[in-house]
């Protein structure tokens with residue numbers, strides 16, 4: 328099988344395409360023929376060795392995929408070859424075949440679009456649980472989303488609106504502002520042309536946002552904490568800027584706000600009932616076409632370009648590697 332390989336930590340351009348032996352499933356495992364694999368910001372971090380955990384070299388990046396079960400290991404139950412599935416892991420998905428525990432995949436309807444299915448996992452689940460269970464967003468509330476044109480942010484716009492909230496999308500370019508407006512954001516804040524962010528947020532939200540969903544971190548985080556209304560909730564989800572904010576705690580005291588965190592790897596372990604409820608609700612919303620927005624497809628051989636678009640902050644919505652029959656070998 329062909330697989331994208333990272334043999335030295337660094338830039339996406341260091342990735343190579345290699346021919347590897349097909350994986351063989353062990354007990355409880357299965358091999359999936361990958362039809363599509365979503366690109367996530369974390370893939371860039373793994374390749375650069377800047378993620379919280381290290382992927383030992385050499386490795387195949389890619390954490391989210393959709394495809395067909397190709398083979399099952401001894402004693403593996405629940406799936407048979409040919410089943411359509413979607414799965415998440417940490418690495419291995421940027422390949423024609425991926426080896427995963429059977430517990431890492433969920434069944435897809437036979438007619439599911441693999442590109443959309445691959446894009447509808449982590450980003451949408453993160454956005455939905457952070458809004459629904461952590462921020463406990465209620466109808467009519469204003470939610471300010473940073474990095475709103477990205478994978479998690481674009482899903483957050485759509486899903487917050489589905490929860491009845493109003494969304495202020497915070498982005499860095501006019502093109503991203505237009506993209507977010509097209510997704511249904513009620514208001515946008517373009518950082519490239521907004522000198523006083525705190526005042527803009529407070530004005531746009533009628534006195535202060537109820538919720539900040541922060542995917543970016545950096546200096547913006549403190550500004551947005553100051554732009555919350557009384558009793559607001561600040562949810563820290565990611566640090567795409569590369570800078571983990573340090574916040575003066577007196578702001579929390581003075582404004583009576585809550586600072587909360589969401590991490591998808593631990594959420595289901597810590598709150599299994601909430602996670603199950605959120606996934607069930609999200610599944611219904613996704614069946615109605617809400618959640619992920621795919622804006623770019625690349626063939627496997629151009630994985631580095633796909634990662635580069637995410638690393639360079641150019642990507643909007645979800646970027647997907649398409650291994651389907653029409654995608655070519657390019």
Ligand SMILES: NC(=O)c1ccc[n+]([C@@H]2O[C@H](COP(=O)([O-])OP(=O)(O)OC[C@H]3O[C@@H](n4cnc5c(N)ncnc54)[C@H](OP(=O)(O)O)[C@@H]3O)[C@@H](O)[C@H]2O)c1
Pocket residue numbers: 367368369449450453473474475476477478479480497498499500503542543564565566567568569589590591592637638639640642644
């Ligand atoms: N906690 C969790 O469980 C969880 C789950 C998934 C993702 N995450 C994290 O959430 C964050 C967003 O993920 P994503 O998949 O939405 O990423 P993405 O699609 O790459 O979007 C990230 C957004 O962050 C903004 N940004 C600001 N400074 C940036 C920089 N220096 N480099 C790149 N982007 C920058 C960009 O928007 P502007 O240009 O408009 O500012 C970009 O659109 C990441 O930090 C990711 O690791 C956390």
